[in-house]
Each structure stands twice: as structure tokens, then as C-alpha cells.
Amino acid sequence: MDLAAHSVSQVLEALDSRRALDPDVHGTSLFGLVYPTGRSDIEALIHDVYDRFLFTNSLNPLRFGELTRFEREVIFIAASLVHRTDSGKTPGAVTSGGTESILMSMLVARERARARGVERPVIVAPQSAHPAYAKAAHYFDMGYERIELDDNFRASVHSAKELINSDTAVIVANAYSYPHGAMDPVADLAELAGEAGICCHVDACIGGFILPYMEMLGRDVSPWDFRVPGVTQLSMDAHKYAYVPKGASVILYRDDDWAWLQTFFYEKWGSGLYATAAIAGARSPAAIISLWALFEYLGTSGYRDIARELLDATDRFREGVQLIDGIHIVGDPIGPLFALASDTLDLYGVGDAMEKKGWFLNRNSDPKGLHLMLSPIHARVIDQLLADLATCVKNHDAPINDEARYS
């Protein structure tokens, strides 16, 4: 194909007009996928970081040693947030996101189980676990068993106990879950794992950068991180509630040596030793260095202040929804994430009506309903959001598209 050349302004115009077809990632219409703060100072700093690190490559720590040191510092800061005490050794790795962190953690669990002679190690995860665990089972030829949920949509300890056997490699606990915002009984599940001598992975992909600040703000958070005996590994995504662009997550291990089990070494190819700490080969450090920069800029108090405003907005939303007849909050979500259901209405129709007003709520399939994750920017629009939701609950048509969407 012979591609025609264009001027810069033509190219940018084409980009802008196509970008405008998708939702505004800086706005208030999305409730997941992106996590806007509405803070121009934060966005400006991230742009400056990207300017400086646009074309670098974290692949080779011998060539770009400083990038590796930034990553290491980020891993240590993340580890301290979740009470993984500092032993001087790097306790984990940075990855491109929650899925890669989970894949690596499941691979480590598989290697641990294989080392004790299990032929086909099994992942035991709540029914509410992210699809990344099923993906790990698929990629790494592991078995996959689903823990039933209790009435509050938390993993049932009884069901987990029934599923564990000599093939089990790892028990997964959500802190907190995507579908319902439920905090699983991490301490009980980790205890089961400890008794069985297997891994316990805490999925703090959503909660990892919000629960620590909730605790600092005096909110009631049941034990969920490395303070819980039996928790062996934990994933936390910076590109969610640490507000950096996509491509930033951290996987941490309690044991200093376990991160080596996910490290890949190879030298039989004619260009010497090749090693990577996770799946990707060449990769950009910009998202991780943005996190480093935001830690420096905001400090603990800055992140805590953002969390305070977000949680105030969360409280206002929860109280407002409780006043709307016909819908209810599913279970008892701990953070800024809500699943909404109804005993009388088809909420997909309500979701369609909300879309006409510019609010893109996500669809849940079980229970059938709507789903939203609040971001800091939503603090500005909670009243309008609630007013429109109340109107749409009263006036809506049948759903246009009767399918759940992870959107």
C-alpha cells in the first residue's frame, strides 16, 4: 500500500476528530476504565514525565540502570503501603497492569506447586475474581475452581475449604472485587492457605492504592494486606487509584526469593544473556516513573487528601442511592465502587436512559444491574448524577441492548 503524506496539522486534526468519537477521558461520564482526578497540576506533571522518558526502554538494566532504580524505588514505596516490610531485597516487580501482575503471581504459584510434585496445579478463586485468573489458568495449563459467594457477595470460606485439595496451588482473595466492591474475608482465606501450605494471592488491583489511605483516614477496613499471616503475594495497580496512565502495576511477594520464580533467563540465541522480570520484553518506563513523580509531588498527605474527597463523594452517592425507590446497592461495597440492582426494574433500560444524558454506567450480569467506579473528578457532579439516576429510574424504556458489558 502506498500511503500518502500529510501535514502535521492535518494529522492532528484527523486524530482529534476521531478521538472526539470516544468518551472524554478527562470528564465525568465514565465510571471505570479511566480514573480522572480533575487536577490539572497532576496531569501537567505526568505530561512532563512522559516528555522526558518518551523513547527510553526499561528492557536492559545494564544500559538504563537509572530506570531500574526508579522501578525499584516504586516497588519499595508500594510495598511499604501494604506493610511488606523492607528486607533490602526487591520484593516484587513492576508490570504493565493488573492482568500481567496476576499472570506472574499465578505462574509463581504454579512453580511452587510443581516443586512439591503437583502435576497440574489449580487456582482456587472467588466467583467474583477478575477474568485474569482464568486467563492465567488457560495460559499456564492450570486448573481453575471457583469459590461460591456468600449473601454479601464475599468469597465463602466454607466453599473455599471444600475446594482445597493436594493439587491446589493458590487461593485468591479480592481486596476488593470488581463486580460488587466486596472485601473478601482475606484473613480467613489466608489462614486456609497457610494450613494447606499453599499460596494466598490478594487481588488489591483496585484496592491497593485506596485502602491504605482509607485506613489512614480512620475508616473501618478489615485486614487485607501483608499484616495478615498467610498472605504470600499481592497485586496493586497504579493505573487505577494512583492516577497514572495505563501501564503501571506492582506484584509483591512476602518471600524475598519468590520474584525470581517469575524471572525468565535465556542465552542460547547468539546475543548473550536475556532476562526479563515479567512478560514484556522492551517496555516504556513512563507510567512507572509517573508514579514515582506523583509520590514525590503529592507525598502521603496529597494522596490521602484526594482519597478523602473521593470517599466523601462515595458517601454522598451511597446515601443518595438509598433514597431512590426501586433500586438498591448490591452487598456492602467497601470503597468507591457500586453495583446497583432492582427487584422490579430492568436496569439495563435505566443504563440506556443514563447514556442519553451522557453518563456511561457499566452493566453487571450477576446480579443483573448497573456498575460504577467513582473517580476523584466525580465529587463535582454527584448531585447531578443522583438527580439523573432518580429521573431515569422513573422514566426509561426497555433496554436497547440486553447484554452485560464490561465497559
Ligand SMILES: Cc1ncc(COP(=O)(O)O)c(C=O)c1O
Ligand atoms: C480486581 C481486579 N483485578 C485485576 C484487574 C485487571 O487489571 P488490568 O485491567 O489492569 O489488567 C482488574 C481490572 O479492572 C480488577 O478490577
